[in-house]
Amino acid sequence: MRQFLAANDIENGAVLGIYGAGGFAREVMPILARRFKDTGHALKLVFIETEPKASQVNGYPVVSEEAFFALDASKRYFNIAIADSKARETIAERCISRGAAPLSLASHSADFLDANTIGEGALFCANTVVTSNARIGRFFHANIYSYVAHDCVIGDFVTFAPRVSCNGNVHIEDHAYIGTGAVLKQGSLERPLRIGKGAIVGMGAVVTKDVPAGAVVVGNPARPLERKG
Numbered sequence: 001m002r003q004f005l006a007a008n009d010i011e012n013g014a015v016l017g018i019y020g021a022g023g024f025a026r027e028v029m030p031i032l033a034r035r036f037k038d039t040g041h042a043l044k045l046v047f048i049e050t051e052p053k054a055s056q057v058n059g060y061p062v063v064s065e066e067a068f069f070a071l072d073a074s075k076r077y078f079n080i081a082i083a084d085s086k087a088r089e090t091i092a093e094r095c096i097s098r099g100a101a102p103l104s105l106a107s108h109s110a111d112f113l114d115a116n117t118i119g120e121g122a123l124f125c126a127n128t129v130v131t132s133n134a135r136i137g138r139f140f141h142a143n144i145y146s147y148v149a150h151d152c153v154i155g156d157f158v159t160f161a162p163r164v165s166c167n168g169n170v171h172i173e174d175h176a177y178i179g180t181g182a183v184l185k186q187g188s189l190e191r192p193l194r195i196g197k198g199a200i201v202g203m204g205a206v207v208t209k210d211v212p213a214g215a216v217v218v219g220n221p222a223r224p225l226e227r228k229g
Contacts, residue, residue: 004104010036013074014043016103018081019065019091021047021057024143025081028123029060031107032079044071048078069098077103079123080139085157085175088139092121102139110142119156137174151189155197173197173213179205 010016016032018025025047036043047062054062068076078100080088096102102121106112110124113131119138129147130136136148137156146164148154155174160166164178169187172195178184181204187193195201196213206220216225 004106010043010077011074012042013072015046015068015071015073015076016043017046017048017063017068017076017078017100019048019078019095020081021049021052021054021062022081024083026058027125027144028079028081028105029058031105031125032103034108035105044073046071065095069100076100079103079105079121081123083141083159083177085139085159085177089157089175092139131168143180149186151192153192161203169193170195173199177201179203182207 018029018032033045045060046068047057047060048065048068049062050065052062052064056062078095080091082088104118104120104122106124107126109126110128115132116130116134118136119140121139122136124142125144127145128142132150134148134152136154139157140154141159143160143162145162146160148166149168151169152166153171155172157175158172159177161178161180163181165183167184167186169189169192170184171192175198176195178201182201183206185193185208194210196211196215198214199211200216201207201211201222202218205218205222207217207222211217217223218225
């Protein structure tokens with residue numbers, strides 16, 4: 001099963017938008033540009049912001065959402081380079097309802113092995129890896145040097161910061177955030193390690209036990225964050 005559109009699948013005259021124009025979006029735009037630079041088609045690449053603060057960023061136009069949908073285009077594609085998963089969900093549903101197509105993106109240095117299923121709108125930055133038999137939901141973010149190992153199941157709108165190590169048989173529910181350098185211990189087919197819906201795993205945490213929905217865990221081994229006051 002092919003997870004990503006090839007360059008020749010994009011229609012001549014299409015517009016391709018990255019929602020957001022901040023730091024992460026500026027890292028994602030070159031992935032988009034390199035992926036589709038050799039199509040031979042007339043394509044327009046833009047950043048999209050709700051309220052643009054500049055007319056250009058790194059040589060690419062910045063347009064409002066309304067302007068994006070007003071552009072003369074054979075088809076509109078989009079991805080969302082915004083870390084806030086709830087905002088990502090809201091924007092995704094709105095853009096899809098207006099006729100734009102989600103575009104999954106992967107850096108040329110990302111690697112995918114066998115029998116993986118990846119949802120629409122996923123984003124894989126440089127040196128990310130998905131090994132084998134993983135199932136990944138919609139609008140997943142895998143930042144630089146992160147990996148997803150065998151038999152993992154990842155929900156929708158999950159975010160991996162850089163260098164996340166997600167070992168085999170880990171189940172992560174929707175809207176979870178896994179911080180930079182976090183390590184998720186391998187589970188088993190009979191008892192996968194579980195990260196609950198909306199949970200936050202802090203930077204550098206080593207997760208050896210299940211994390212409940214909505215919890216914030218930090219440290220090695222990871223424990224619930226103690227709130228003071």
